[in-house]
Amino acid sequence: MRKQHTEPFLYMQIAARIEKQITDEVLRAGDKLPSVRMLCRELGHNMSTVTQAYYELESRSLIETRPRSGYYVCLPPKKRMDVPNTSKPASIQKPRHQDDLITRVHKDSTDPGITLLSLGVPDVSLLPIAKLNKALIHATRSLPGSGTAYDQVQGNEKLRREIAKWSFSWGASFNEDDLITTSGCMNAVSYCLQALTKPGDTIAIESPAYFGILQLTKSLGLNVLELPTNPITGIEIDTLKKALSSNNISACILVSNFNNPCGSSMPDEHKKEVVKLLQHFNVPLIEDDIYGDLYFGNNRPSTCKTYDESGLVLYCNSISKTLAPGYRVGWVAPGIFKEQVIRLKLNHSISSTTITSEVVADFLKNGRYENHLRKMRQTLYNNSMKYISAIASHFPEGTRVSQPLGGYFLWIELDGKINTLELYERAIKHKISIAPGKMFTLQDQFDNCLRLSFGLQWTDEIEKKIKILGTLIKAMI
Amino acid sequence: MRKQHTEPFLYMQIAARIEKQITDEVLRAGDKLPSVRMLCRELGHNMSTVTQAYYELESRSLIETRPRSGYYVCLPPKKRMDVPNTSKPASIQKPRHQDDLITRVHKDSTDPGITLLSLGVPDVSLLPIAKLNKALIHATRSLPGSGTAYDQVQGNEKLRREIAKWSFSWGASFNEDDLITTSGCMNAVSYCLQALTKPGDTIAIESPAYFGILQLTKSLGLNVLELPTNPITGIEIDTLKKALSSNNISACILVSNFNNPCGSSMPDEHKKEVVKLLQHFNVPLIEDDIYGDLYFGNNRPSTCKTYDESGLVLYCNSISKTLAPGYRVGWVAPGIFKEQVIRLKLNHSISSTTITSEVVADFLKNGRYENHLRKMRQTLYNNSMKYISAIASHFPEGTRVSQPLGGYFLWIELDGKINTLELYERAIKHKISIAPGKMFTLQDQFDNCLRLSFGLQWTDEIEKKIKILGTLIKAMI
Structure with missing residues (x-):
């Protein structure tokens, strides 16, 4: 329908401008857009025009609404990677326990300078510490x-x-x-x-x-x-x-x-x-x-x-x-x-x-738990988009990544030639801790897989670390 | 040597008066005696006389010193009961687990009106609650x-x-x-x-x-x-x-x-x-x-x-x-x-x-732990003497009681005709919880035994409960 007009509608002009910002990566996956009200004020347009612009972008999966929160930039299509394949473990065979590897990963994780992408630990900034302490004092009085x-x-x-x-x-x-x-x-x-x-x-x-x-x-x-x-x-x-x-x-x-x-x-x-x-x-x-x-x-x-x-x-x-x-x-x-x-x-x-x-x-x-969770879910979702987006940018083509609808983890399948145990050794030298796929099975599989946690709050520092990981992986192919 | 004198020494007169108070149960096992200094003041005698009186009583095991605390009345000889015999469990036989009994005792113990002589739980009055709460708040700050x-x-x-x-x-x-x-x-x-x-x-x-x-x-x-x-x-x-x-x-x-x-x-x-x-x-x-x-x-x-x-x-x-x-x-x-x-x-x-x-x-x-323990040990020791003394007074003759040098528990062996499971049923009707001997073995033994905890602070109420226990036991012979 829209193509019949030579002059695009006003709402489409707005949508196109926002789309360009997304394409140019001025706006990135997980970024929040201004509210409709704020954009109206900024651009001097009326509510329905701006709302229509957002609908347009939403219908093309460029942005999404989140209830009680607003509009957010989606992962752009060029960054959408395939998900890993269905696993094909063998039937029962002699189990190979990875105790030493797991102990190693735990041990390395306590190094104070480490960027902990291996373990599923909530970033302390995500926790309602002050409220918990208040509740603790209250408990000493009521118990x-x-x-x-x-x-x-x-x-x-x-x-x-x-x-x-x-x-x-x-x-x-x-x-x-x-x-x-x-x-x-x-x-x-x-x-x-x-x-x-x-x-x-x-x-x-x-x-x-x-x-x-x-x-x-x-x-x-x-x-x-x-x-x-x-x-x-x-x-x-x-x-x-x-x-x-x-x-x-x-x-x-x-x-x-x-x-x-x-x-x-x-x-x-x-x-x-x-x-x-x-x-x-x-x-x-x-x-x-x-x-x-x-x-x-x-x-x-x-x-x-x-x-x-x-x-x-x-x-x-x-x-x-x-x-x-x-x-x-x-x-x-x-x-x-x-x-x-x-x-x-x-x-x-x-x-x-x-x-x-x-x-x-x-x-x-x-x-208080529900209130806290509402914020935490938003943050983790945003984190997940940022992490996926960075992986799409920095990891080699052909990388497969899971698309979790919640939780903490990305499961990543790399080129079959990559051994993530070797990647672990190289990453830890850069103070990055990852979880090699071998940790998650007793069989001979997942040598080229790893798990990354997105529990750590997204920062430029994390982006740098993911870029380093990508560089290390590329060097191993 | 002392018998050569017709007039007893002053210190012996003092000792005799204290001994009479012990015999008359004005002073009872576990009671604290006045300090030497205080008694000097009260009686108008000098330090060495009073000290010698206390030595005399101590040499006859009527009183005892406790470091950094003072002089205490011992358990009088007539209240000293035999200890239970060495146990004679059979060699391995089919074990009889007492899960139902143990669950029952645990369950009854949560009844708010119960006098808990069954479980080894410290009386809350023995615990340094305020100091612990302070340390808890400190921990929220330091961790x-x-x-x-x-x-x-x-x-x-x-x-x-x-x-x-x-x-x-x-x-x-x-x-x-x-x-x-x-x-x-x-x-x-x-x-x-x-x-x-x-x-x-x-x-x-x-x-x-x-x-x-x-x-x-x-x-x-x-x-x-x-x-x-x-x-x-x-x-x-x-x-x-x-x-x-x-x-x-x-x-x-x-x-x-x-x-x-x-x-x-x-x-x-x-x-x-x-x-x-x-x-x-x-x-x-x-x-x-x-x-x-x-x-x-x-x-x-x-x-x-x-x-x-x-x-x-x-x-x-x-x-x-x-x-x-x-x-x-x-x-x-x-x-x-x-x-x-x-x-x-x-x-x-x-x-x-x-x-x-x-x-x-x-x-x-x-x-703080050592400070706290010093007081707690004193209290538990005193409790143990009070409990033993009450058992000696109220339980039937022939009752054997352990003589723990620490801890929480008395192990009591009753007349062979008494079944402490039956005693449990009768005692619980009086809101007294005891631990029948059967709980402590997988074999056929200790039917006439029970364990009493002296973790609860000694009070007249506890004495009443021990008296009731004694009456119940006597009625069962």
Whole structure:
């Protein structure tokens, strides 16, 4: 329609000018545009003209609206990279644990001068420190004995009640009695695995998988069946079905939302289907939803637990990625395995830290957690765009990158000739810490992959580091 | 010599008057006597006369001095009861776990009206709450990110350094790198057991033993060999030696000081001998020293770790019985098993709570912990005398009671006809919670035994409850 006019409409002129700024990289992916009101004032045009300009840009995927925040520049098409392929792990083979590599990465990460792109740690600037400290002082006043006393074995009752209320948003119908607090999410996963398995058992998991879980399986003497996983939709259901029919699987572990490391999020239909499938085979599912609250879209995604009617889903979460890793506050809704998990908690650690549980309960109760998360999601989303954009600019052509809809991580597939262990060694000399793909599997795969965290606040310094990484990679081809 | 005089010396008159007050129970076990100076003023006598009166009473074990505190009334001879006999557990038999009983006792203990004589929990009035809160606020200021960040996997470095310095008093020569922090002492024991054993292995332990450790062994699929234990000197070394020669023991667990529940403390010679024996058989020892700092005498007792040259002793401790159970701060010096224990901690819970570790480090560093302990030891010792004295008054004749030199617990052996499970049911109706002997074994023994904690501050109310217990017991004979 527009092409019929020789003189472009005013709104199109405005749109074209903004588009040029984007093309020229004056405006970059993740940058916020002026509000409609402000642009009207600046340009002296009326609201409807400016609004129409923004609609035009939005319809061409150059910018996007974010509710209660405004208009932002999208990733330009030339920077949109392919996502990595669905993984193809072999069936069970002799596992090759990467303990030394993982210890190395952890150790290097404590070097004070390091740029930490390897680990999923929230930047301290993202955390509501002053408010947490206030809540801490409040907790010393409200708790009997100022929090010196043992907590209930099952965990702080107020915290469990608030988590139950909070979880309603994604379709859970917990009550406080369904929940047990733990010392972070991995501690929850550990108790679940101990409740469900004995040494020699086999568990099924996505591939790639979080290295912490792989190490835990070794610690518990378990065999691991890594299953093909799509970087967008998560575990391949057909293969899971085959595995359940032909193997003796004791439990399945999934990071269903914003998977660590590959960024996949299972669509609702997949979640439903997996729950049905596991119920059919009577195999419990440990669902690690630690990134679920860090969604970039408008709504909190559902979980497998949402569709669990049999109580076979053991749902684990924590505030370690969103609020305060050092507080060690996590929880599990273990369904029909509740008594076993409570007993394991009692046996292995008696109770949780009283005072930090109370602080988190307060944060949830007063809406401070939701307020904080709203900002944190925006920042992480922006970070993700900045990181992807920089990778597109500086990494060699053919690089594949995941497109996570939330969470902390980018999963990157480089040219097949690149070994990311070698890249690690070269990067660490430049004080850059990355997570080589090998950390996320017990098999011979992902040699040319790496995980980058975008938890660190975006700065010119980070851009420099990503540019260095790109240069190192190019030199290795 | 004294009998040669027809007129008793003045000091003897004073001593006789005090003795009468003790006999008449005007002064009772644990009561503090006036200072020498004060008594001089009151009676108008000179210092040496009063001092000699006190010496006289002390030489007859009627009173005792406590350094930096003064003179106290001892337990009168008529109230000194026999200690329970050395236990005689059978060799390995089908274990009978008392999970339901233990859960029941834990559950009943949360009833707000209960008098908690069952569990080893410090009375909140014994804890330095205000100083802890001050240290907590200080920690939010001194820690990066106010303690929201992950701690090092091995644990807060300052805390480890302070523990290393602190442990010097009982002959340990740790440095900070030898220690790993944990979420309380049981969490430390859990990691040690996981590092040393696999399901199906057998461990050797004192009998009776802390129920938490027995439950942990079940959780880890271990067999338990309960060994004869003397309520004064601890595990019987000859039987331990036989067990080590003829059984395949993977590890030994001992509570070497102020044992829970039986109150035994291994003499130095026994500690040395056990360490030598275990070294000979190359069997590691998990030493749980959680009560070691709560000694009633003048000096901190040594530990088995003191005599460990091979690194086979894994030493566990915490501040849960002395400072703040709800802080969940414990530690382990795992000797040659350090790497395994760090890995287990990383795998199962990643790190400890940052802020409570820092508070405990501060308390140690500034000498506040030692100051606090000095008072707490006095109070617990006094409590123990009051409790024993009341038991002597109210329980039936023939009752045997342990004579702990520290810690929290009395181990009581009643008439063989009494079943303490039945006593539990009757006592709980009077809102008194006791720990039946059955909780402390997997075998058929200790039916007529119970453990009482003297952690609750002594009051007339407690005396009433002990009187009720005595009446219930008498009615059951």
